[in-house]
Amino acid sequence: MFDLTGRTAFISGGGQGVGSGIAKALAAQGASVAVNDLFEERAAETVEAIASAGGKAVAVGFDVCDYDAVKSGIAKAESSLGPIDILVNNAGVPPGMGVTQFLETAPEEWRKFIDLNTYAVMNCAHVLVPGMSERGHGRVITISSGAGTVGIPLGVAAYGAGKGGGLSFMRHLAMETARSGVTANTVAIGLIDNHADPKITEHMAKGVPVGALGQPKDIAALVVYLASNEASWMTGQTLELNGGSVTT
Ligand SMILES: NC(=O)c1ccc[n+]([C@@H]2O[C@H](COP(=O)([O-])OP(=O)(O)OC[C@H]3O[C@@H](n4cnc5c(N)ncnc54)[C@H](O)[C@@H]3O)[C@@H](O)[C@H]2O)c1
Known part of the structure; x- marks a missing residue:
């Protein structure tokens, strides 16, 4: 089960954190992987x-918010690995992202969140889904957040708006591609352990029902399933993966 031999995947923002964990897990299941990041x-x-773990991968550095860069970057990835059948929209944190209450933000600060969490998802899908549909098989998986499914008072309103746009788009994409062998699902994740300071991690973990922050491998396991042949009956869904935090 969940064998991805012969499949090719593209992961945005795969240079660190959750995306890197997803790229490694897909490769371990046998997929060839194009790893994208803004920082090549x-x-x-x-x-x-x-x-070094025996898998096959290439690095493709470009900005997924730029449609033309997506087109040429994906063409480059496909020329070395072949047609891409698995798209993982993982990039979602613009460089230098902080938290600020919405009314204290200026309009020019909002766009980067919408660009990365809604437009970039649309850019990658628009470039990759036609080929998937033609071949009769494809998987689109978007990494979203609890901030895209419920309101939280932390000061991430514009980010939440971008995440909400992305997951809503995914539901429509799923319906438009359902008869062509292409599935589209979103994983709305909770807090991940990517904080350098163990004191912050410990403090944040107290608020999670299972008492621990998520690890990239927790997210990667669900992505492997969604990318697999076994998940062909799963589409149009937003799956919550968050250590039990109630978000819907
Ligand atoms: N970390 C968390 O606690 C958490 C919680 C909920 C949701 N998420 C979501 O999970 C995903 C991964 O988060 P993470 O914490 O691993 O992020 P991260 O910031 O550690 O890594 C993301 C990578 O994406 C790259 N990136 C940013 N903008 C890009 C662009 N325009 N084009 C290409 N690459 C770009 C960055 O350079 C970075 O290497 C994101 O979608 C994020 O919104 C994370």
């Missing part, structure tokens, strides 16, 4: 880790 050197590190 980060993508190259993930590629190196995959290669």
